[in-house]
Amino acid sequence: xxxxxxxxxxxxxxxxxxxxxxxxxxxxxxxxxxxxxxxxxxxxxxxxxxxxxxxxxxxxxxxxxxxxxxxxxxxxxxxxxxxxxxxxxxxxxxxxxxxxxxxxxxxxxxxxxxxxxxxxxxxxxxxxxxxxxxxxxxxxxxxxxxxxxxxxxxxxxxxxxxxxxxxxxxxxxxxxxxxxxxxxxxxxxxxxxxxxxxxxxxxxxxxxxxxxxxxxxxxxxxxxxxxxxxxxxxxxxxxxxxxxxxxxxxxxxxxxxxxxxxxxxxxxxxxxxxxxxxxxxxxxxxxxxxxxxxxxxxxxxxxxxxxxxxxxxxxxxxxxxxxxxxxxxxxxxxxxxxxxxxxx
Numbered sequence: 001x002x003x004x005x006x007x008x009x010x011x012x013x014x015x016x017x018x019x020x021x022x023x024x025x026x027x028x029x030x031x032x033x034x035x036x037x038x039x040x041x042x043x044x045x046x047x048x049x050x051x052x053x054x055x056x057x058x059x060x061x062x063x064x065x066x067x068x069x070x071x072x073x074x075x076x077x078x079x080x081x082x083x084x085x086x087x088x089x090x091x092x093x094x095x096x097x098x099x100x101x102x103x104x105x106x107x108x109x110x111x112x113x114x115x116x117x118x119x120x121x122x123x124x125x126x127x128x129x130x131x132x133x134x135x136x137x138x139x140x141x142x143x144x145x146x147x148x149x150x151x152x153x154x155x156x157x158x159x160x161x162x163x164x165x166x167x168x169x170x171x172x173x174x175x176x177x178x179x180x181x182x183x184x185x186x187x188x189x190x191x192x193x194x195x196x197x198x199x200x201x202x203x204x205x206x207x208x209x210x211x212x213x214x215x216x217x218x219x220x221x222x223x224x225x226x227x228x229x230x231x232x233x234x235x236x237x238x239x240x241x242x243x244x245x246x247x248x249x250x251x252x253x254x255x256x257x258x259x260x261x262x263x264x265x266x267x268x269x270x271x272x273x274x275x276x277x278x279x280x281x282x283x284x285x286x287x288x289x290x291x292x293x294x295x296x297x298x299x300x301x302x303x304x305x306x307x308x309x310x311x312x313x314x315x316x317x318x319x320x321x322x323x324x325x326x327x328x329x330x331x332x333x334x335x336x337x338x339x340x341x342x343x344x
Contacts, residue, residue: 016079072168
């Protein structure tokens with residue numbers, strides 16, 4: 001009875017996964033804890049049969065462990081939409097397999113979903129090896145320009161399903177989900193002080209993410225143009241004004257430090273994270289040029305195929321939503337017949 005009373009009420013948790021080897025060692029403890037804190041935890045598993053069966057043996061008695069109900073080029077989208085469809089509650093937390101919520105964070109996210117349709121928390125790495133601090137520089141810049149894009153979101157089930165889900169052929173799927181909800185009139189909330197732990201990737205996985213993360217910016221062309229300009233700008237400064245290059249590097253550290261301190265970020269982001277800012281900016285410029293090459297070749301590589309689209313523009317999604325709404329209104333009007341004469 002006490003365990004039941006301690007649970008966070010009215011929240012479903014969806015974890016999409018597709019693994020080539022069992023993830024029982026990394027995830028079993030977390031899923032058991034989630035099952036003690038929530039009464040609706042869904043793992044949507046697109047892994048091969050042998051891996052799926054190993055996961056079922058480890059988790060099946062504690063959470064709902066299911067297959068995706070359909071296929072999408074970006075497999076995570078099928079996992080998310082399947083989980084949302086199966087959710088028992090209106091408020092849904094979506095988390096990648098490297099996300100680690102605590103009870104207090106689940107409760108606060110649930111409270112925020114009472115007044116918003118999609119909520120975007122902020123991630124921080126724990127532990128924080130050197131490559132995680134390198135990538136944290138990206139987070140610090142993002143905290144000054146609309147907030148970071150984490151591996152977790154909170155959504156209202158009815159709003160996402162009313163939108164018909166979201167596109168499954170894009171790379172930047174979290175941005176696509178948020179834009180889809182906003183295109184339909186939904187409200188987004190970005191609590192910069194809601195910090196959720198993210199386990200750092202291996203260095204090998206980190207290195208594989210570099211071009212893919214840069215390719216995401218095709219969905220935000222102005223940012224892509226800015227990062228493309230960094231490398232030629234650095235070359236020019238090195239040739240003609242090397243001192244200005246040092247000043248620019250120091251300034252980037254200062255900007256990143258502002259992001260670290262914003263909304264209590266200094267409590268979770270190590271002070272050394274801001275010092276990685278110049279290296280991250282140089283890396284992002286190089287990988288942005290590689291992302292440009294990938295685009296010209298037909299898209300970035302993703303699990304044996306290529307994805308060319310990063311995300312749909314908000315303007316296009318709003319136009320599509322408007323046309324869909326007008327079409328529904330026309331169908332409804334036709335079904336109702338001609339308007340009734342006024343009694344006035």
